[in-house]
Structure formats: C-alpha cells, structure tokens
Amino acid sequence: MTGRTRRWVLSRGAVVTAAAAGASSLLSTEALALPAVDMELVLLAAQVDPPKADTGLTPGASTHVIEVERALNAKGLLASGAVDGHFGTSTVSAYAAWQRSLGYSGLDANGIPGPTSLTRLGEGRFTVSRPVSTGSRTxxxxxxxxxxxxxxxxxxxxxxxxxxxxxxxxxxxxxxxxxxxxxxxxxxxxxxxxxxxxxxxxxxxxxxxxxxxxxxxxxxxxxxxxxxxxxxxxxxxxxxxxxxxxxxxxxxxxxxxxxxxxxxxxxxxxxxxxxxxxxxxx
Structure with a gap:
C-alpha cells in the first residue's frame, strides 16, 4: 500500500467515525428533547378546572396538563378517556394515587402536583419548567x-x-x-x-x-x-x-x-x- 493510499484509508475511516459520532450525538439530543411541562400553568388548571360543570380547558394550561395526564395514563392511574387537558376531579384523584405510590400522605398526597412528584412522574416523558415550591411549612x-x-x-x-x-x-x-x-x-x-x-x-x-x-x-x-x-x-x-x-x-x-x-x-x-x-x- 502506498503512502497516499494509506492516507486515503485513514481519512475515509475518520469520516465514517465522525459520521457515527454525529449520529450518536443526534440520537442523544433527540432522547433529551422531551416536552417541557410548565408547573405554574399545571397548578393554575388544578385550581380552576375541578369545580367546572364541564370539561372546559384553562387557556394556556391544557397542553401542559395533557402531558401530565398521559404520564398518569401510562402508569395505569388515569383512564384514556380522561386524557383531555382538563385537570378535573379524575385527574386530581389519579395524581393523588401517584403521590401515594411514592409514599406520600396527607397534604403531600392531595392530588395537586409538587415539584418532586411532578419531576418523578415526568421521568423519560417530560421535563418540568417553572417549578413552584412552598418551602418550609413552619x-x-x-x-x-x-x-x-x-x-x-x-x-x-x-x-x-x-x-x-x-x-x-x-x-x-x-x-x-x-x-x-x-x-x-x-x-x-x-x-x-x-x-x-x-x-x-x-x-x-x-x-x-x-x-x-x-x-x-x-x-x-x-x-x-x-x-x-x-x-x-x-x-x-x-x-x-x-x-x-x-x-x-x-x-x-x-x-x-x-x-x-x-x-x-x-x-x-x-x-x-x-x-x-x-x-x-x-
């Protein structure tokens, strides 16, 4: 093999390796490109939606709520028919069941998302943006x-x-x-x-x-x-x-x-x- 041929083989191998690395990076980026769930808007819907006589959606919040509902449905806690972007009583009950499955009780299992339980629910499905925390209760x-x-x-x-x-x-x-x-x-x-x-x-x-x-x-x-x-x-x-x-x-x-x-x-x-x-x- 001549020096020129050897350099071509090495160069070609480098291109293939770079392409493989790029594909791996792309896959990694796609895996991380999860939807972001805005906790502030989810909490707004969790207050505004349940008392409604119908299943009307809270403006701006429904796309975030539906990601939460899909995750609850995937865990067998919410019927597929209730995955509708309306954080109604069924979603509150399902979320409370999720909180209890994490070992929470009392106010920590009231069916209203906290930052930890929402983050845990979103693992592999969504990320949480604008988290809301009460801080100390004392x-x-x-x-x-x-x-x-x-x-x-x-x-x-x-x-x-x-x-x-x-x-x-x-x-x-x-x-x-x-x-x-x-x-x-x-x-x-x-x-x-x-x-x-x-x-x-x-x-x-x-x-x-x-x-x-x-x-x-x-x-x-x-x-x-x-x-x-x-x-x-x-x-x-x-x-x-x-x-x-x-x-x-x-x-x-x-x-x-x-x-x-x-x-x-x-x-x-x-x-x-x-x-x-x-x-x-x-």
Whole structure:
C-alpha cells in the first residue's frame, strides 16, 4: 500500500467515525428533547378546572396538563378517556394515587402536583419548567404559622402599605369552624382590619391581590365573623380543596363564598389575576 493510499484509508475511516459520532450525538439530543411541562400553568388548571360543570380547558394550561395526564395514563392511574387537558376531579384523584405510590400522605398526597412528584412522574416523558415550591411549612408571619412562599408574599404586600399587616389566623390550622376548612392547608390567612379605615382596607386587598393572593374583604353580613380580609395564595401546592375552590371563584370574578356571588370589590381595587412567581417576573 502506498503512502497516499494509506492516507486515503485513514481519512475515509475518520469520516465514517465522525459520521457515527454525529449520529450518536443526534440520537442523544433527540432522547433529551422531551416536552417541557410548565408547573405554574399545571397548578393554575388544578385550581380552576375541578369545580367546572364541564370539561372546559384553562387557556394556556391544557397542553401542559395533557402531558401530565398521559404520564398518569401510562402508569395505569388515569383512564384514556380522561386524557383531555382538563385537570378535573379524575385527574386530581389519579395524581393523588401517584403521590401515594411514592409514599406520600396527607397534604403531600392531595392530588395537586409538587415539584418532586411532578419531576418523578415526568421521568423519560417530560421535563418540568417553572417549578413552584412552598418551602418550609413552619415559618411564621406576625406570630402566625405560614409556609415560606406565603411569608414572602405577605412581606411583599406589606411593603406596599404604610401600615402593617396583622394576621388573625394563619395556615395549617382547623381551629376556626367558620373557615370551612380553607385554612387546613397552606397559603391561606386572615388579616385583621379593625384599626383600618375603609379605604385602607380596600388598599390592603389590592396589595394582596397584586402579589398573587385571591383576597376579599369580609363583613359581618356575610357570616359569623367581624370585618377581616381573607386571602388565599394562588397556586400554593399545599392548599386545601376548599381554598382551591375559592381560587376558582376568584379567577371567574366571584366572592369565594358558598353563594358564589359576584366579587364586591370596587373596581379601583381590582387587579389582573396573577400568582406570586408571575408577579416576581414582572
């Protein structure tokens, strides 16, 4: 073999090797090109969808929900007919079964995705973008128990006001029967307004809504309670079902009470629907 022929063989071999390496790289890239599931939008649908009388989809969320449902179906936890992009009661039940299969219980198996269970569900099927976490469940604000996410939200709202927020009830408590279970989980607080003027009360509602709370000024004519503000942190994964139903009401411009009447907040104190992570992004 001449030197020239040998160089040609080596060159040809190098081309083949490079082509094989390129094919391997392409396959590797394709394997990693999984769809991204936006956890913020999945949580939004998990609050807004279940109380609906139909299977209407939450704008922007359905394509992410359907990936979650496909994964639940693949694990035998959700019927194929329920893989529809609507995070309804069947999907909540299926997701709770998935959480229990991971060894979770209580609030950790409430059927609402947490970052760890959602990541585990997506293994080999999807990645998780914009994860939402409650942080510690034993933080406090003004001496009342809240989780880290709620504490940060309250601090941000407090910073918008020239008076301080005073909590009359925190989260993770069932001590007040008139709360109808809304405080059993995370993300929900009641705020005392006895020392505030009417304008200050409404401005407090607006500040809370601005950072991502579903918040309403409650009055004695609505129930067995004094004037106060009830606030539920939109998209808190620890939220009890009763509180999630209130977020559904808030999304559709209602009052979050059993009457589901129209929100009585004056228009000057309303803001666009949002949640904490979205508010932080500006």
């Amino acid at each position: 933080d406090t604000y003004g001496g009342r128990r809240v989780n880290t996410r709620t504490r940060n939200m309250l601090a941000a709202a407090d910073g918008m006001l020239s008076w301080s927020l005073t909590l009359s009830q925190g989260s993770y408590t069932s001590s007040n029967p008139s709360s109808a279970g809304t405080h059993d989980g995370g993300g929900v607080v009641d705020i005392s307004v006895t020392s505030l003027t009417t304008t200050q009360r409404w401005e407090t509602v607006r500040a809370l809504r601005t950072v991502g709370f579903a918040a309403w000024l409650r009055n004695p004519s609505q129930g067995d309670w004094p004037y106060h503000i009830h606030a539920a942190a939109v998209s808190d994964p620890d939220m009890a079902q009763a509180a999630r139903n209130q977020t559904h009401d808030y999304y559709f411009g209602r009052n979050g009470l059993a009457s589901h009447a129209a929100d009585d907040t004056p228009s000057a104190y309303r803001v666009a629907f949002t949640w904490w992570e979205k508010y932080q992004r500006g």
